[in-house]
Amino acid sequence: MIPNMYLLAIDWFFILEKLILIGFVITLSMIVAMYATYGERKVAAFLQDRIGPNRAGIFGLLQPLADGGKLFFKEEIIPLISSKFLFILGPCLAMVTALLTSAVIPWGKTIYLFNRDISLQVADINIGILYIFGVVSLGVYGIMIGGWASNNKFSLLSAIRGASQMVSYELPMGLALIALLMVVGDLRMSVIVNGQMQQVWNIFYQPLGFLIFFVCALAECNRTPFDLPEAENELNFGYHQEYSSMKLGFYLFAEYINMFISSVVMVSLYFGGYDIPFVNEWNWNIHHNLITIIGFVVLLAKAFFFVFVFMWIRWTIPRFRFDQLMKLGWRILIPLALVNMVVTAAVMLWLKK
Numbered sequence: 043m044i045p046n047m048y049l050l051a052i053d054w055f056f057i058l059e060k061l062i063l064i065g066f067v068i069t070l071s072m073i074v075a076m077y078a079t080y081g082e083r084k085v086a087a088f089l090q091d092r093i094g095p096n097r098a099g100i101f102g103l104l105q106p107l108a109d110g111g112k113l114f115f116k117e118e119i120i121p122l123i124s125s126k127f128l129f130i131l132g133p134c135l136a137m138v139t140a141l142l143t144s145a146v147i148p149w150g151k152t153i154y155l156f157n158r159d160i161s162l163q164v165a166d167i168n169i170g171i172l173y174i175f176g177v178v179s180l181g182v183y184g185i186m187i188g189g190w191a192s193n194n195k196f197s198l199l200s201a202i203r204g205a206s207q208m209v210s211y212e213l214p215m216g217l218a219l220i221a222l223l224m225v226v227g228d229l230r231m232s233v234i235v236n237g238q239m240q241q242v243w244n245i246f247y248q249p250l251g252f253l254i255f256f257v258c259a260l261a262e263c264n265r266t267p268f269d270l271p272e273a274e275n276e277l278n279f280g281y282h283q284e285y286s287s288m289k290l291g292f293y294l295f296a297e298y299i300n301m302f303i304s305s306v307v308m309v310s311l312y313f314g315g316y317d318i319p320f321v322n323e324w325n326w327n328i329h330h331n332l333i334t335i336i337g338f339v340v341l342l343a344k345a346f347f348f349v350f351v352f353m354w355i356r357w358t359i360p361r362f363r364f365d366q367l368m369k370l371g372w373r374i375l376i377p378l379a380l381v382n383m384v385v386t387a388a389v390m391l392w393l394k395k
Contacts, residue, residue: 059160067144067164075298076106078349085353110291118287125191132188133285133292139181140299146170147306148232150316150338153331162334163232170231171219174307175212178262182208184296185271189281200281203364204271207261210371211268215258217379218251221386222311235315245312250382252312254375259304261371263297266356270364305348309341316341 080095080102087094095102120126145164152159167173182205189201225247226234238244245252261268272280282293309315316337323333362370 055156055158060164063162063164064145067149068141071141071144071299071302072295074302074349075295076110078298078302079109079294080106081349082353082356085350086357089354089357113288113291116287118289119284121193121284123193124284125193128187128191129284130289132184132191133282133289133296134184135187136181136184136296137292137299139177139184140296140303142177143174143300143303143307146173146231147303147310148235148315149341151330151334153334155331162338166230166232169229170234171223171229175216175219179212181262181296181300184293185281188285188293192281192284194284196279197281197283200271200283204264204281207264207268207270207367207371210368211258211261211375214254214371214375214379215262217376217383218248218254218258219311221251221379221383222248224383224386224390231310235310235317238314239317243312243314243317248312248382248386250378251386252308254379254382255308255311257370257375259308260352260355261367263300263304263352265297265301265352267359267362268367269356269361270367301349301352302345305345305352306341308348309344313344 083105084094084102086092095105098104098108120129146167148161148163148166150162152161154160185204185208186201189197189199189204192198222244223229225244226237228234228237234244264271282290285293318337318340323336326333
């Protein structure tokens with residue numbers, strides 16, 4: 043039994059608002075991932091002078107629902123020679139890690155409701171950037187477990203490729219962020235965003251760091267030209283070759299959720315997050331909650347732009363060979379990130395003198 047004094051000390055409204063925010067972020071990520079598949083096919087059709095999906099609903103807007111229904115009702119097959127527990131764990135882990143990253147992202151300013159300010163950030167922890175890296179590093183296990191548990195040599199080769207690729211590109215991504223943290227001086231995502239609102243966006247301080255981070259984000263999300271783990275012409279289908287029904291859907295959804303969350307992280311780190319560009323919104327004579335909603339819409343607009351760039355690159359640039367992929371990461375991006383970090387450290391020391 044919990045004593046009554048402890049029950050009174052628990053802020054039940056705080057717990058409720060966090061649960062609602064978590065549900066909203068998960069729902070938003072799922073909807074964005076669902077319609078990102080539709081957007082990808084439309085972007086590919088436009089670049090290839092085709093029409094794209096246009097049968098299910100007006101302009102084909104119901105196509106994602108049709109695809110989801112197809113995945114739900116397809117026969118679910120688990121190979122007899124596979125490790126059943128790990129075979130199921132792989133796609134679940136990929137999906138969970140894709141969603142966990144959003145916990146430290148500030149989605150907007152506070153909203154004033156019920157005589158209290160409600161933060162639009164699930165957890166404003168003082169190691170926000172380290173949390174993101176910790177969760178992202180777990181994502182490789184979803185690929186490795188799925189490929190190994192399938193007991194298929196092509197799936198295993200694909201999983202090994204994915205693991206080596208993600209580990210290799212996490213190094214320059216981390217070095218690029220170290221340079222950014224030298225400028226910002228704090229690991230909390232809310233402080234990083236608020237600092238850009240008071241001064242200028244970090245992209246002006248760290249253009250090379252952003253370029254390195256963006257290229258590494260493409261590799262982390264297994265997007266072309268870094269989709270070597272899913273190279274159909276080499277590996278037959280990739281690490282999820284043996285999967286069907288919603289287990290396959292979890293892997294596909296995890297990729298699009300990672301793409302969306304990576305775009306939001308880039309916007310928060312380098313492009314002011316929910317900051318409305320070129321204006322001082324505090325001079326507007328409108329309600330605080332309306333400003334917060336506008337900032338949230340601006341954050342989504344910036345993120346959707348990068349989602350479009352992800353798709354644009356996929357249907358424009360051909361896939362690298364695996365040796366080219368590793369050479370880019372180890373011989374080009376890591377030295378560039380080190381140079382960027384050293385120059386940033388020297389400039390910051392000079393400015394403090």
